[in-house]
Amino acid sequence: MSMRLPAPARREQILDVSVQVFARNGFHSTSMNDVADAAGVTKPVLYQHFDSKQDLYLALLEEAGNRLRTAVSKAVVSAANGKEQTEMGFRAYFRWVAEDHDAFLLLLGSRATRDEESTATIRRITAETAKAIAPLIAADIGPEHQRTLAQGLVGLAEGVSRHLVERGETFDPDLLGQQVADMAWAGLRAVHRSG
Amino acid sequence: MSMRLPAPARREQILDVSVQVFARNGFHSTSMNDVADAAGVTKPVLYQHFDSKQDLYLALLEEAGNRLRTAVSKAVVSAANGKEQTEMGFRAYFRWVAEDHDAFLLLLGSRATRDEESTATIRRITAETAKAIAPLIAADIGPEHQRTLAQGLVGLAEGVSRHLVERGETFDPDLLGQQVADMAWAGLRAVHRSG
DNA sequence: AAAGGTTGTTACCCTCTGGTAACCCTATGA
DNA sequence: TCATAGGGTTACCAGAGGGTAACAACCTTT
Numbered sequence: 215m216s217m218r219l220p221a222p223a224r225r226e227q228i229l230d231v232s233v234q235v236f237a238r239n240g241f242h243s244t245s246m247n248d249v250a251d252a253a254g255v256t257k258p259v260l261y262q263h264f265d266s267k268q269d270l271y272l273a274l275l276e277e278a279g280n281r282l283r284t285a286v287s288k289a290v291v292s293a294a295n296g297k298e299q300t301e302m303g304f305r306a307y308f309r310w311v312a313e314d315h316d317a318f319l320l321l322l323g324s325r326a327t328r329d330e331e332s333t334a335t336i337r338r339i340t341a342e343t344a345k346a347i348a349p350l351i352a353a354d355i356g357p358e359h360q361r362t363l364a365q366g367l368v369g370l371a372e373g374v375s376r377h378l379v380e381r382g383e384t385f386d387p388d389l390l391g392q393q394v395a396d397m398a399w400a401g402l403r404a405v406h407r408s409g
Numbered sequence: 410m411s412m413r414l415p416a417p418a419r420r421e422q423i424l425d426v427s428v429q430v431f432a433r434n435g436f437h438s439t440s441m442n443d444v445a446d447a448a449g450v451t452k453p454v455l456y457q458h459f460d461s462k463q464d465l466y467l468a469l470l471e472e473a474g475n476r477l478r479t480a481v482s483k484a485v486v487s488a489a490n491g492k493e494q495t496e497m498g499f500r501a502y503f504r505w506v507a508e509d510h511d512a513f514l515l516l517l518g519s520r521a522t523r524d525e526e527s528t529a530t531i532r533r534i535t536a537e538t539a540k541a542i543a544p545l546i547a548a549d550i551g552p553e554h555q556r557t558l559a560q561g562l563v564g565l566a567e568g569v570s571r572h573l574v575e576r577g578e579t580f581d582p583d584l585l586g587q588q589v590a591d592m593a594w595a596g597l598r599a600v601h602r603s604g
Numbered sequence: 605a606a607a608g609g610t611t612g613t614t615a616c617c618c619t620c621t622g623g624t625a626a627c628c629c630t631a632t633g634a
Numbered sequence: 635t636c637a638t639a640g641g642g643t644t645a646c647c648a649g650a651g652g653g654t655a656a657c658a659a660c661c662t663t664t
Contacts, residue, residue, distance in 0.1 A: 333519040366568045
């Protein structure tokens with residue numbers, strides 16, 4: 215039905231389409247036929263570009279994770295002081311959620327299904343995001359504790375996002391980022407003081 | 410192999426055993442045969458007590474969720490002022506994580522798989538937990554915003570817990586609860602001020 | 605000790621779906 | 635125009651796993 219495409223273009227199209235399908239239905243509830251249908255193509259075509267369902271799924275996770283990581287990292291690096299870093303970081307996170315909607319659902323939505331390997335991938339991505347913001351936290355507490363709190367901040371952003379996204383509410387990422395950052399920054403300073 | 414049990418006892422045993430199996434492997438990677446084996450029994454026995462795999466799984470979620478909710482609610486209610494409520498709430502949460510380990514993994518672990526209905530159940534539980542702590546947040550911001558931040562706090566606790574549990578680190582729930590509560594409380598007060 | 609309800613098992617069905625072998629169609633270039 | 639290569643399809647396999655019908659072992663009650 216759909217036109218013939220050169221291999222690289224087809225591969226891209228499959229990635230584009232399948233991120234939507236997987237995001238909406240989750241891994242297990244999405245069959246390769248579903249993906250193929252959505253792409254306007256038949257199953258074997260998928261296997262010309264990806265070794266397995268897992269392989270396709272992991273490619274999607276990897277891409278989505280990269281976009282998240284780089285967005286947050288860039289934002290944090292580009293800011294001057296801690297407070298600004300916090301604000302920019304959260305803003306970037308929420309902007310990513312708002313713009314890269316399907317990717318958010320894929321990585322962190324409630325329907326995100328995680329087998330052995332996907333779990334590892336997602337955990338790695340989350341951990342790296344946390345690592346990017348860990349320096350925001352006062353270094354005079356143990357590094358373990360520091361990383362734990364960084365994961366907490368990621369969880370904070372995640373919880374807020376999931377709540378909003380799953381209720382279908384629209385939001386201004388910059389405003390939200392600022393508000394959450396205010397809260398987080400005050401919290402971080404408290405940690406600093408209390409050691 | 411295992412002894413004959415009266416129906417209610419068998420039902421309880423199945424619940425006890427399957428929460429472990431599901432927590433460890435997730436919904437889709439766990440077959441009813443796996444559950445049956447773990448219970449020392451054969452498949453049809455499971456279907457004498459539960460209508461379907463879904464049904465069993467939802468029963469587990471419900472039980473786990475109840476324990477979480479009541480633990481947090483009780484803790485929050487029993488405290489006097491806001492700061493103490495925050496501390497008691499987080500303590501109760503982390504105590505639940507430490508004690509009801511499998512339940513935590515089942516509800517919120519990375520392998521937690523969520524189809525249509527399970528998603529709804531888990532979201533309900535999380536939302537109710539958030540509702541229990543929403544009053545901690547100053548009422549002079551919009552109720553929508555208030556609920557969003559409450560979800561953020563739940564996410565915070567979740568992120569911290571997941572990080573610790575999945576790294577297999579042991580932790581003192583009371584100490585951790587206090588530390589996280591310090592951070593959260595300072596954040597909440599900041600929200601209060603900035604409106 | 606026979607009856608009847610309860611607990612449990614064996615053996616099976618059936619669907620779903622990941623994956624593949626074999627073939628077809630279309631464009632291009634010599 | 636004919637060969638060739640690469641994109642695409644049809645038709646199928648095979649295994650896994652949810653769910654069930656029929657049967658067997660047990661215990662209790664009379």
